[in-house]
Amino acid sequence: MLIRGTGIGGGVAVGTVARMADPLPEPEDRRSTLGVDAEIDRANQALARVAADLEERGDAAGGPAKQILEAQALMAKDPTLVGQVVERIGEGATAERAVFEGLAGYRELLVGLGGYLAERAADVDDVSQRVRASLAGVPTPGVPDPGHPFVLVARDLSPADAATLDPEQVLALVAGEGGPTSHTAIIAREKGLVAVVGAPEALTLQDGADVIVDAAHGTVTLEPTADELAAATARIAERAALAEAPVQPGALADGTPVPLLANLGSTDGLDDALRRGAEGVGLFRTEFLFLEADEAPSVQAQQEQYTRLLAAFPGRNVVVRVLDAGADKPLAFLDTQDEPNPALGLRGIRSLRASEQVLRDQLTALARADAATDAVLEVMAPMVATVDETRYFTALARELGIRTAGVMVETPAAALTADRILSVADFASIGTNDLAQYTMAADRLLGSVAHLQDPWHPAVLRLVGEVGAAGAALGKPVGICGEAAADPLLAVVLVGLGATSLSMSPSALADVRASLAEFGRADAERLARVALAAEGADEARAAAEAEAAAIHTAE
Structure with a gap:
């Protein structure tokens, strides 16, 4: 039996199933006798x-x-x-x-x-x-403890359970619900766990069943054959050797450099990113400084955090995204309002423009941290949709001392006018999570439409290609900082579409580095063409896999 879902990362694991306990039932609706x-x-x-x-x-x-x-x-x-x-x-x-x-x-x-x-x-x-x-007075339903390493199968994982998973015991995670940007997926990727999510058929698996979990292909194989087990075991050994190999800069087989950068949500992950060979930071999310505050943090408080970040990467590129908040992440100190559809409302650069002092303080703190360190700071605005927004942000950033100002491309509008936007901005970074959401009109946080939230879809890839072509024509860098960059084969396709750097969770760096080294520039462009020619996401992935196999056979 082969079960399909969305794979997180490129790992593979072999083990026996242990299921999460069922949730507590709805409590009885009765009157209290206690007072x-x-x-x-x-x-x-x-x-x-x-x-x-x-x-x-x-x-x-x-x-x-x-x-x-x-x-x-x-x-x-x-x-x-x-x-x-x-x-x-x-x-x-x-x-x-x-x-x-x-x-x-x-x-x-x-x-x-x-x-x-x-x-x-x-x-x-x-x-x-x-x-x-x-x-x-009973234990909270949670992660089982069968007394040996196991493959965890659950309908979904709460953040509290996912955060405390022990990679030494949990060989792999299989979730019936969730998409590639769910909390379960994010934490699994951060911990380096082999995971497949959005696989409802997995809920039929029973405790003790033997399975192979293949994140690279998004599959779970029940009761595998001896040949399947041998192939999976060989892949596990190959990945272990890869993790121990000396870290090299990201590059294609023909030597074309492709810097591999880290996505970070705070300064806590700096050591791990450096240990895994991150060549810089492609996305530093600054929301951790703001989300629980009743008022915007001071310039000094922000400067301290940014200085710590930049000091860790002397001489290397560090891309910082200014506060990405608004109606869907309401903050008391922002000029926000209740909206019927926050995902399409006053968020990102729109929200910051309405509360400009918050943006000015953040840019001032970043400029001061930049002056005190030797990193190559680049600052970008989230959720840009127009040239006017681009011009507003880049002008303000330069006024306040930021030398390199760019934008995130997360909307089809920005992708389709990338040539005009990049004539104003210094660089673009494509957020594939939101770009897929807005292209496919499918909320990236809803498991019910997870099958549509796939960056392999040719419509999403075509938009990436528009940005890549604009960047090449204008001599402007185009990075990828969405979760798509962590998919080893898709990473090659993205380079073939014009991406000049890739940023991802540090745990994905080794797999992507190895994948890039298998293909030259012409190969990457060939893979991109076959993916673009497909009808849908599944077909694009399959076509790219077949073409990659053909390239390897020809060698």
Whole structure:
């Protein structure tokens, strides 16, 4: 039996299945027999315990996982939620039922808002499970411990569970739900776990079943043959040897340089990125400085973080994205408003333009950090759609001392007018996650349309090619900083479409470096042509794989 999903990374693993326990059932809707005060006290204590546990897990996990878990802890402490729970208890509900209903209402609100906030719906479900387990005095449904390394199979993983996965025990992760940019996928990639997500058929797998999980091909093979096991074991050995090999700069087989850079969500990941051979930073997300603040951080506070980042990469390129926030990531100090469709609203550069002082302070802090270090700082604006937005950002950046100012290409509008945008900007960086979302009209955070959120789709690739051609004509660099760059074969296709650098999670660097070294420039362009000629994403990937095999056979 072959099960298909979306692979995360290029790894392969062999092991036996251990399934996640089923979630707690909906609590019974009955009147409390304990009294209002006792139920309120139970609820408050359980919410506090869960918040403290999530914060503790976040501190232990660090990195992007810490931000996710801290956001969950804030949910459990949200005064509005507590007020709703107390109100329901006052009407006679048990603490369990009040928590369930209160968080269910919170979940519906986030789903209705869409975009980034819709993604938090799964986190709300996890908080609900944890609080109700605490009230019942039972373990929270979570990662099993069969006493030996295993392949974890789950409908989906909560951020709290994903953040604490032990790579020494979890050989691979298979999730029935989720897409390539879900929290499960992000944390699996960060930890270097072999993972396949968005594979609903995997939920039929039983404990103890033997499987091969192949992230490179997005497949799970049940009860593999001896030949399949031998091939998988050989690939595992090859990847282990690759990880131990001396790190070389990214390049195609003919010597064409393709710098391989790291995507970082904070300065916590610097050491890991350097250890894995990152040649610089292609995307430094600055949101960690802002998301939990009641007011924008000071210039000095920002400067300290940026200086630490730049000092780690002397003489190397470091691309920093200014605050990517707005209606779908509401911040108290930004000029935002409730919107029916936040993903298409006042976000990115639009939000910063409406709150220009926040942008001015950030650019000032970056310029000061640049002056104090030897890195090659480049700063880019998110969610640019027009030449006017490009001109606004680059002019302001240069006014405040930024020497190299560019834009992210995440909208079809920016891709289709890349020649005009790049006549103003110094460089472009393509965010393939959002570009796929807006091209395919499919929310990248919804598992129900995960099959449409595929950067292999020829429509997405064609837009990448438009930007690549514009960059080549104007002599401007075009980077890729979306998750597509972490796909070893797709990385080659992207170079064939004109990408001049690739940025990804540090754990993907070795696989992509090895893949690039197998193909010359002409090969990359050949792979790009066959992918563009396909009808859909699956067909494009298959065509590229077949063409890659033909190239290797010819050699």
